[in-house]
């Protein structure tokens with residue numbers, strides 16, 4: 304385990320909040336919306352909010368799973384808020400986002416896992432902000448192809464689903480998920496054509512370079528064009544400890560490894576999160 308309470312210098316972020324930050328925070332709150340940026344205590348929040356970027360969390364703030372790395376509350380989720388897609392569309396329009404990222408908690412309690420709500424949100428964002436590209440970061444929908452099809456039919460520009468870590472660590476980090484099922488979901492999405500398919504994972508949980516190389520190869524074969532890799536940071540004492548802080552130079556080596564294994568766009572750096580600079584990456588991947 305890495306020394307608790309001490310972050311290496313490359314992970315310390317101290318940036319003042321500016322007017323863009325305040326405006327984004329205000330619009331999010333006014334629409335009774337949630338962001339992952341706050342919920343997951345993302346270290347990029349000042350940068351992203353100041354640039355008018357945010358990742359919206361739909362379908363409530365309580366998850367039916369409860370992964371050991373994640374800070375989102377687990378338990379009995381809130382009822383689905385039918386007005387949420389429209390409010391989210393209005394917020395995207397007000398913030399004039401060029402690229403909107405929408406994700407959710409996992410809703411194993413809903414028959415479609417929340418897929419119809421995702422589809423409604425994509426449609427509402429497109430109606431309110433036709434020039435904005437839309438990225439959805441979806442749960443695995445327990446592998447139901449019909450749920451995935453509902454989301455794909457709404458034509459998101461980017462379909463993102465994170466494998467999060469190497470398969471050996473699923474039992475400790477991502478109980479309730481299944482590596483093969485996640486790969487299959489990505490392959491199905493890529494097989495349909497249309498969206499840029501994207502995935503991501505964290506490092507610092509005890510994985511080896513060989514295991515990461517295998518995962519990059521699996522993702523490339525599944526049709527993933529973009530892969531994000533960032534340092535796992537323990538969001539609270541209840542979460543898994545950090546096994547290792549990976550130095551910045553190793554991220555560059557991982558990016559090269561991913562490209563070598565067939566991923567077109569590798570986004571790898573200590574503070575990279577699934578949605579970090581997502582718009583720029585999506586545009587690059589769409590051209591690749």
Ligand code: SF4
Nearest residue numbers: 340345347348351578
């Ligand atoms: Fe939000 Fe993603 Fe930016 Fe983090 S990287 S602040 S989650 S948009």
Ligand code: SF4
Nearest residue numbers: 366368369370373409
């Ligand atoms: Fe967090 Fe997603 Fe795991 Fe739920 S399924 S606990 S939201 S990472």
